[in-house]
Amino acid sequence: MKIAVDAFGGDNAPQAVVEGAVQALQKAQGFSVLLCGDEAKIAEELKKYSYDASRVEILHAPDVIGCDEQPTIAIKRKKDSSLVKALEALRDKRVDAFVSGGSTGAVLAGATLVVRRLKGVKRPALAPLLPTRKGFVLLIDCGANVDSKPSYLQQFAVMADAYMRDVAGVEKPRVGLINNGAEEEKGNELTKAAHQLLKITPINFAGNCEARDILSGEFDAVVCDGFIGNVVLKYTEGLAGTLMGMIKDELMADTRSKFGAALSKKAFLRVKKKMDYTEYGGAPLLGIDGCVIKAHGSSNAKAFSAAILQAKKFYEADVNGAIARAVETLPSIED
Amino acid sequence: MKIAVDAFGGDNAPQAVVEGAVQALQKAQGFSVLLCGDEAKIAEELKKYSYDASRVEILHAPDVIGCDEQPTIAIKRKKDSSLVKALEALRDKRVDAFVSGGSTGAVLAGATLVVRRLKGVKRPALAPLLPTRKGFVLLIDCGANVDSKPSYLQQFAVMADAYMRDVAGVEKPRVGLINNGAEEEKGNELTKAAHQLLKITPINFAGNCEARDILSGEFDAVVCDGFIGNVVLKYTEGLAGTLMGMIKDELMADTRSKFGAALSKKAFLRVKKKMDYTEYGGAPLLGIDGCVIKAHGSSNAKAFSAAILQAKKFYEADVNGAIARAVETLPSIED
Numbered sequence A, B: 001m002k003i004a005v006d007a008f009g010g011d012n013a014p015q016a017v018v019e020g021a022v023q024a025l026q027k028a029q030g031f032s033v034l035l036c037g038d039e040a041k042i043a044e045e046l047k048k049y050s051y052d053a054s055r056v057e058i059l060h061a062p063d064v065i066g067c068d069e070q071p072t073i074a075i076k077r078k079k080d081s082s083l084v085k086a087l088e089a090l091r092d093k094r095v096d097a098f099v100s101g102g103s104t105g106a107v108l109a110g111a112t113l114v115v116r117r118l119k120g121v122k123r124p125a126l127a128p129l130l131p132t133r134k135g136f137v138l139l140i141d142c143g144a145n146v147d148s149k150p151s152y153l154q155q156f157a158v159m160a161d162a163y164m165r166d167v168a169g170v171e172k173p174r175v176g177l178i179n180n181g182a183e184e185e186k187g188n189e190l191t192k193a194a195h196q197l198l199k200i201t202p203i204n205f206a207g208n209c210e211a212r213d214i215l216s217g218e219f220d221a222v223v224c225d226g227f228i229g230n231v232v233l234k235y236t237e238g239l240a241g242t243l244m245g246m247i248k249d250e251l252m253a254d255t256r257s258k259f260g261a262a263l264s265k266k267a268f269l270r271v272k273k274k275m276d277y278t279e280y281g282g283a284p285l286l287g288i289d290g291c292v293i294k295a296h297g298s299s300n301a302k303a304f305s306a307a308i309l310q311a312k313k314f315y316e317a318d319v320n321g322a323i324a325r326a327v328e329t330l331p332s333i334e335d
Helices: A015-027 A039-046 A071-077 A082-091 A104-115 A150-166 A189-199 A226-251 A255-263 A265-275 A301-316 A319-328 B015-027 B039-046 B071-077 B082-091 B104-115 B150-166 B189-199 B226-251 B255-263 B265-275 B301-316 B319-328
Strands: A002-006 A032-037 A056-060 A097-100 A129-131 A136-140 A175-179 A205-210 A221-223 A283-286 A291-294 B002-006 B032-037 B056-060 B097-100 B129-131 B136-140 B175-179 B205-210 B221-223 B283-286 B291-294
Touching (some): A002 A015, A002 A082, A015 A301, A039 A056, A071 A104, A104 A283, A104 A291, A136 A150, A136 A226, A150 A189, A150 A221, A150 A283, A150 A319, A189 A205, A226 B226, A226 B265, A255 B255, A265 B226, A283 A319, A291 A301, B002 B015, B002 B301, B015 B032, B015 B039, B015 B301, B032 B039, B039 B056, B071 B104, B097 B301, B104 B291, B136 B226, B150 B175, B150 B283, B150 B319, B175 B189, B189 B205, B226 B255, B255 B265, B283 B319
Parallel strands (some): A002 A032, A002 A097, A032 A056, A136 A221, A175 A205, A175 A221, B002 B097, B032 B056, B097 B291, B136 B221, B175 B205
Antiparallel strands (some): A283 A291, B129 B136, B283 B291
C-alpha cells in the first residue's frame, strides 16, 4: 500500500508533514509514503530523521496552491502543484490513499475534478469527527455542498454508515438527521423530505437530532447540508474557545482560584487533548473514487501522522467498495 | 405601563412566575403587572409575598397550553388559556408588553395570530441573546422561520439593529450575516442574496460572520434563517454542557485536580453565571405589533423578573416604532 502525502499543504508544511510521515512509518508497517512537493526541500527535511528509505518516495511538484486562491481555477491552472500531482497519482492508482492539510476548497475541488466521484455518488462530502464526552460523532457534510437536495443527504447517511462501521468499528452506527425539532413533522423543506427518505434507507436511522444532542453520544453520525455542517464545525471551535477563555478569566480573577487552577493543570490538559483534533487525524472526504483524508490546516506532525494512519485504515477497510454497493440500490421517493 | 405575564407558562409555573413578578415590582417602579391564569391559584401564590397590591392585577384564564400541543391548533381552540387571554390584552392595548415562559411554538403562533405583525414586517423573528467573553450577541432568527427569503433576513437585520441600539444601548450595532465563509462570494443561495441586500440596507452591516466568530465580540447581532438559529442556539447548550462535563470528569480523575477544583469552585460558579440565561432575561419576539418577551421554559423567579424588566425596557425604548419606520423604506433588489 502506498499513501500520497501533500508535503506542502498546511500552515506548518513541509516540516510538520514530513515529520508526521516519518512518525507514521515508525508507528505502523505495511505501507510506504509518496511525499509530493518540491523535491529538494522535502529531501532537506527528511535529512533530520532516520527512517526506512525503502518506504519513502518523493514526487517532485514545484508549485503550491495557497489558501487564498480560488479553488477550481487553481486546480485547473497549477498542474505542477503538490496537490494536483498527488491527486493524479491517486486517480491513476499509483497510490492507494491521499492526505492533505491544504486549503479545504482546493482539496474538495481537486478530488472532484481530478480523481472524480465514486460511481453512483451525487456529491462527495467532507466528514470530520467531533469529540463527545463518550467518544466521537461523524458530522457529514461539512462544507462541500451548501445547497443540498434530500437525496444528497440520503447518500451522506449511507456513506457515514459505511465509514463508521468499517473504519471506526461501530457495529450498527446510529445515524441522525440534524433538525430543528425531534418530531418527524419538524424541519425545513430539506430536512422534512430527507427524513422521509432516511426512514426507507437500509441504515440504522436514529431519527432527527436536535443540535443540543449532536454531542450527546446518542448518535454515531449526524447528517446535514454543508452549510449547517460548516456552522456546527466552526461554532464548535468558537464556542469551545470562548468558554475556555471565560474559565481562564475567572480562574485568574482571585487568588484562591488561581491556586486551584495550578493544581488542576493536568486535568485541563487532558480536556484540551480530548478536544484536540490532532489526536484523531483528519476528516475523510467520502464519495471520491479514492481514499482522501483532509487534515486540519494547522496540523502538527502528530496530527499528520494520525491522518496518514487514518488513510491507511480507510483504504484497508474498503469503505469505498461498501459505499459504491450501497448507493447502487438506494430507495427513492418521487417528488 | 402595564405588563401582562403568562402565569402558567414554563416548567416552574405558576410559582416561579408569580415570585418573579413580585421581584420585578420590587426592583423597579413605574409599571404594574397583569398576571394571567387561574385566579385562585395565582392568588394563593401571591399570598406568600408582600407587595404593592395596587400594582398587581389578575386576569382569570382557567386553561393552559402545554408544550406538547400543536401550537396553531391550541391557539385557535383554547380561547380561555392564559396565553391567549394575555395576548388579547396586548392586542387590545389593555397592556403594553407581555412575557411568557410557555411553549415557544405557541407563543410565536399566538403572537402572530392574535396580536398580528407590525405593519410592513414580513416575518416576526425570535432573537435570544448569547453570552460572549465581552458581552452579548443577539441571534436572529431563532426558530420562527425555518425557510427564509433574503428579504426576511434583511428585515431581521433591521429589527436587530433597532433592538440593540434602543434597548441594549449599542450606538451603531455591528450586524453580521452568518455564513460559511467571510468572503462576499461565499454562501448558499440564501446568504449570497441576503449579503447583497444587507450591503444596501441602512444599518452598520459588518459583513459575513463565520460561525467561529459568532461569540468573538466582533458582532452585536448576527442574522440567519430560523433553522440555522435553532442549530446555533441548541448547540450552544449541548456543547457547553459537554465541555463542562468533560472538565468535571477530568477534574475528578485525580486527587490533585480534585483539590484544585474545590479551590476554584467560585470561579466556576462565576462562569456558570455568565453562561446563565436567567441573568439576562428572555428573547424578544421582534416584528409583532406589541412587545413580547419569550422567557426560557426552565426559568426560575430571577429569570422571570429579568424578563419582565426587559419587557419594560422594550416598550419604553419604542423599538417597534423604530422598526415600523425602518421597514417602510427598505431598499430591495429585483429577483
